[in-house]
Amino acid sequence: MRIELERRPKVSALFSILSPFIAFALTIVFGGIMFALLGKNPVAALYSFFVEPLSEVWSLHELAIKAAPLILIGVGLSVCFRSNNWNIGAEGQFIMGAIAGSILPVVFYDWQSPLMLPLMLVLGMIGGALFAAIPAFLKAHMNTNEILTSLMLVYVAQLFLDWLVRGPWRNPEGMNFPETRTFGADAILPEMLASGRTHWGFAFAIIAALAVWFMMRYTLRGFEITVLGQSERAGRFAGFSSRKMIWFSMLFSGALAGLAGISEVSGAIQQLRPVISPGYGFTAIIVAFLGRLNPLGIIAAGLVLALTYLGGEAAQLSIGVSDKVTRVFQGLLLFFVLSCDTLIHYRIRLVRERFAALKTDEAH
Amino acid sequence: MPVKGPIASGPLLAVSNLTKLFGSFAACNAINLHIEPGEIHALLGENGAGKSTLVKMLFGVLAPTAGEILWMGDNVRIGSPGDARKLGIGMVFQHFSLFEALTVAENIALSMDRSISLARVAEEASRLSHVYGLPLDPNAHVADLSVGERQRIEIVRALLQNPQLIILDEPTSVLTPQEADRLFETLLKLKAEGRSVLYISHRLEEVQRICDRATVLRHGKVTGACDPRAETPASLARMMVGNDVAVVTSEGTNTKGDVQLEARHLSVAARTPFAVSLKDVCLKVKAGEVLAIAGVAGNGQSELFDALSGEYPVADDNAVQIRQKPVGTRNINARRLMGAGFVPEERHGHAAVSSLSLSDNLVLARNQSDKRAFLGGGFLKIIRQGAVKAATKRISEAMDVRKSGEDPPAGSLSGGNLQKFIVGRELDRQPAVLIVNQPTWGVDAGAASRIRQALVDLAKAGSAVLVISQDLDEIFEVATEIAVICEGRLSDPYPARELSREKIGLLMGGMHGKTEGAGAAHAH
Ligand SMILES: Nc1ncnc2c1ncn2[C@@H]1O[C@H](COP(=O)(O)OP(=O)(O)OP(=O)(O)O)[C@@H](O)[C@H]1O
Ligand SMILES: [Mg+2]
Numbered sequence: 066m067r068i069e070l071e072r073r074p075k076v077s078a079l080f081s082i083l084s085p086f087i088a089f090a091l092t093i094v095f096g097g098i099m100f101a102l103l104g105k106n107p108v109a110a111l112y113s114f115f116v117e118p119l120s121e122v123w124s125l126h127e128l129a130i131k132a133a134p135l136i137l138i139g140v141g142l143s144v145c146f147r148s149n150n151w152n153i154g155a156e157g158q159f160i161m162g163a164i165a166g167s168i169l170p171v172v173f174y175d176w177q178s179p180l181m182l183p184l185m186l187v188l189g190m191i192g193g194a195l196f197a198a199i200p201a202f203l204k205a206h207m208n209t210n211e212i213l214t215s216l217m218l219v220y221v222a223q224l225f226l227d228w229l230v231r232g233p234w235r236n237p238e239g240m241n242f243p244e245t246r247t248f249g250a251d252a253i254l255p256e257m258l259a260s261g262r263t264h265w266g267f268a269f270a271i272i273a274a275l276a277v278w279f280m281m282r283y284t285l286r287g288f289e290i291t292v293l294g295q296s297e298r299a300g301r302f303a304g305f306s307s308r309k310m311i312w313f314s315m316l317f318s319g320a321l322a323g324l325a326g327i328s329e330v331s332g333a334i335q336q337l338r339p340v341i342s343p344g345y346g347f348t349a350i351i352v353a354f355l356g357r358l359n360p361l362g363i364i365a366a367g368l369v370l371a372l373t374y375l376g377g378e379a380a381q382l383s384i385g386v387s388d389k390v391t392r393v394f395q396g397l398l399l400f401f402v403l404s405c406d407t408l409i410h411y412r413i414r415l416v417r418e419r420f421a422a423l424k425t426d427e428a429h
Numbered sequence: 430m431p432v433k434g435p436i437a438s439g440p441l442l443a444v445s446n447l448t449k450l451f452g453s454f455a456a457c458n459a460i461n462l463h464i465e466p467g468e469i470h471a472l473l474g475e476n477g478a479g480k481s482t483l484v485k486m487l488f489g490v491l492a493p494t495a496g497e498i499l500w501m502g503d504n505v506r507i508g509s510p511g512d513a514r515k516l517g518i519g520m521v522f523q524h525f526s527l528f529e530a531l532t533v534a535e536n537i538a539l540s541m542d543r544s545i546s547l548a549r550v551a552e553e554a555s556r557l558s559h560v561y562g563l564p565l566d567p568n569a570h571v572a573d574l575s576v577g578e579r580q581r582i583e584i585v586r587a588l589l590q591n592p593q594l595i596i597l598d599e600p601t602s603v604l605t606p607q608e609a610d611r612l613f614e615t616l617l618k619l620k621a622e623g624r625s626v627l628y629i630s631h632r633l634e635e636v637q638r639i640c641d642r643a644t645v646l647r648h649g650k651v652t653g654a655c656d657p658r659a660e661t662p663a664s665l666a667r668m669m670v671g672n673d674v675a676v677v678t679s680e681g682t683n684t685k686g687d688v689q690l691e692a693r694h695l696s697v698a699a700r701t702p703f704a705v706s707l708k709d710v711c712l713k714v715k716a717g718e719v720l721a722i723a724g725v726a727g728n729g730q731s732e733l734f735d736a737l738s739g740e741y742p743v744a745d746d747n748a749v750q751i752r753q754k755p756v757g758t759r760n761i762n763a764r765r766l767m768g769a770g771f772v773p774e775e776r777h778g779h780a781a782v783s784s785l786s787l788s789d790n791l792v793l794a795r796n797q798s799d800k801r802a803f804l805g806g807g808f809l810k811i812i813r814q815g816a817v818k819a820a821t822k823r824i825s826e827a828m829d830v831r832k833s834g835e836d837p838p839a840g841s842l843s844g845g846n847l848q849k850f851i852v853g854r855e856l857d858r859q860p861a862v863l864i865v866n867q868p869t870w871g872v873d874a875g876a877a878s879r880i881r882q883a884l885v886d887l888a889k890a891g892s893a894v895l896v897i898s899q900d901l902d903e904i905f906e907v908a909t910e911i912a913v914i915c916e917g918r919l920s921d922p923y924p925a926r927e928l929s930r931e932k933i934g935l936l937m938g939g940m941h942g943k944t945e946g947a948g949a950a951h952a953h
């Protein structure tokens with residue numbers, strides 16, 4: 066006997082829309098079971114995980130700060146994924162963007178100018194894009210699998226950052242801590258609202274999402290992305306080049322990841338440290354899929370995933386579970402999103418048919 | 430041992446009032462049909478009549494909206510292809526589902542219970558292929574095989590399940606005449622064993638040759654049943670279409686003008702191990718001419734199309750000339766801008782993207798050539814949905830494209846209707862040069878004659894038309910000049926009037942002093 070996935074004759078439109086919500090509900094149910102197994106009251110635990118962080122103004126600001134990089138990266142990845150390019154290394158591009166953008170405030174720390182911040186942001190985008198150019202080049206010209214190359218480059222970026230902040234970029238006045246200088250006032254991304262810490266990175270994320278939504282829905286470029294993602298051959302017939310699309314989508318998503326990186330460093334951390342991301346680049350993959358690769362959906366999904374970060378911190382403080390539950394929740398969510406989507410398109414069948422060989426031996 | 434016959438002498442399969450709605454559109458509307466044991470039953474009907482929809486319901490791929498299916502007298506629900514196979518129904522789809530990188534035996538094993546060893550599958554498959562005269566090497570890689578051989582895999586795969594009813598959806602539209610003959614022998618053998626065959630085809634001659642009974646569908650309803658041998662192709666066509674099929678006319682003289690399309694010593698190396706290389710191909714098409722390229726499939730036709738269309742530009746700019754300008758290194762849109770239009774052979778995933786709407790598929794082919802009309806917003810290049818939709822409507826009306834909504838996904842159109850749209854999409858531009866690969870593949874008699882007439886008329890209006898086709902009837906209907914392609918070499922062109930079928934046959938069999946018939950053998 067074996068289990069077989071069989072394409073459904075008809076895909077339910079209703080369930081296609083409901084799928085992310087069902088996935089979220091299942092995540093909550095299984096999260097509750099997990100808390101119960103850990104000996105906590107599941108209702109209270111879920112409350113402190115998912116609701117408490119939303120109940121105060123300062124924590125809403127934290128939510129926006131965490132959502133900003135997720136949305137920014139997720140929007141870029143949606144372009145990649147839709148065009149059938151699988152950039153898994155946004156985490157590395159995030160870090161390289163942060164490093165490139167930090168050249169000015171760390172190396173030229175006594176330069177003061179209103180141009181500082183815009184230049185940092187541009188450098189951040191260039192840094193992310195250049196780092197994404199490596200897997201793009203390898204795929205477009207060497208036929209390499211971009212999933213592997215982009216993923217492996219994440220470790221290169223992480224170790225490079227580690228080396229920088231412990232070595233050449235370490236703060237000479239920093240008592241040997243592995244950190245760079247803190248950024249000067251000109252190099253800090255300001256707060257958006259008077260009520261709290263949310264910086265302009267959140268605005269960038271929303272603008273990027275709206276712009277990509279417009280591009281995908283109304284422009285020839287968006288059409289090109291869709292066509293090449295569906296069929297390379299039809300794209301060639303339309304005069305679109307899949308090689309150029311590899312470059313475009315990888316550089317574009319790299320640039321947005323780089324922008325997310327420098328915004329995070331300049332707006333929230335204000336210096337470089339050995340670790341500057343709790344895995345935003347990877348979590349953004351979940352965001353992109355939970356948002357159904359639709360930029361508007363990605364805004365919502367980014368907020369949900371940001372909540373899992375906050376919830377993990379809150380749960381650690383209030384009920385004393387490890388903040389690793391964040392990862393568990395993210396994993397559950399991705400698992401349920403993908404399985405809901407699969408079950409909408411396929412149904413499961415248990416097959417136990419025997420081999421029915423044709424008995425025509427004598428017919429010959 | 431023949432298959433154990435169904436109990437008593439009732440029909441093997443009967444459907445009553447079988448209906449399939451897509452939204453409010455009835456693709457199959459209260460269909461009644463029965464298939465007797467040991468008969469070859471033809472299912473006829475124009476494009477979009479609902480033939481594929483009907484057999485997909487019989488095979489559990491689509492769920493019926495209403496109606497009953499009786500199998501050997503029992504009311505059955507066929508929820509999946511697995512259910513159908515269990516009952517004893519096998520199906521060969523028009524579009525094969527084979528993995529190119531795997532061997533024949535591996536592909537067959539994939540559709541079966543995993544507990545069976547590959548060696549057994551290979552043994553069983555080669556025995557069956559032997560019994561039914563379907564030569565197959567179980568260890569061959571699918572990528573190396575011709576379309577006809579791939580179809581044999583599908584048939585053997587269906588036979589392994591010991592079916593009593595085998596459904597074939599347009600099996601011969603991709604076969605060479607020799608391959609088709611071999612298929613008919615197999616079908617007759619199956620019939621002799623008491624199995625039944627449900628056979629869908631647009632080729633009325635072959636229906637007359639092998640089928641015992643025919644059911645005709647129109648607009649989702651059964652409009653008649655007949656003994657095809659008692660009919661003529663013309664009367665069958667009338668039953669399908671509802672009126673007489675127009676004969677393609679080429680009255681009046683074509684005024685020939687300048688050379689509009691030219692290939693000069695075009696040589697292209699094979700891009701993949703399974704492709705054919707083009708060798709020193711020379712051709713000229715003047716305004717007002719229809720040059721038809723005949724040949725057995727797999728002799729370089731698609732490679733020639735790729736080079737002429739610019740989907741794969743060539744190194745030598747002079748090797749391809751459109752309107753007397755070198756374009757060999759230019760891409761497909763540059764060639765379109767010079768007035769050329771292209772219709773590739775494969776509809777799904779090449780000429781059209783199945784999941785996108787018809788209007789999007791219009792943008793697919795005309796995003797540069799019609800950018801004034803279809804794009805706005807300056808550098809943003811915003812697609813003007815209004816203009817695109819209007820043009821889609823215009824084309825659908827001009828070509829009589831039957832569809833289930835205003836702007837449905839291309840994949841929901843029946844094969845022939847999508848083909849009409851794809852041809853109409855180019856004709857709508859009145860291209861100065863039109864290159865078409867297999868223009869009426871899977872298209873019903875009425876629509877085929879409409880498409881062919883359109884090609885003839887286009888040439889009359891002063892365009893240069895190049896038609897690549899396997900179908901000699903089609904070639905004689907449209908061509909003013911005929912050349913033959915074999916193993917990547919193109920013969921000299923001959924005026925269509927001076928050429929007989931026998932001569933073409935000889936040319937197809939290898940014209941460069943090679944052994945006769947080498948071309949046909951090569952294709953296998
Ligand atoms: N999934 C679908 N959604 C909506 N309409 C559909 C779908 N599948 C088929 N149709 C419509 O049902 C009608 C019948 O289609 P079908 O494929 O059965 O035709 P056919 O007789 O096989 O034609 P052909 O000879 O061209 O293959 C067509 O008008 C088609 O547009
Ligand atoms: Mg069909």
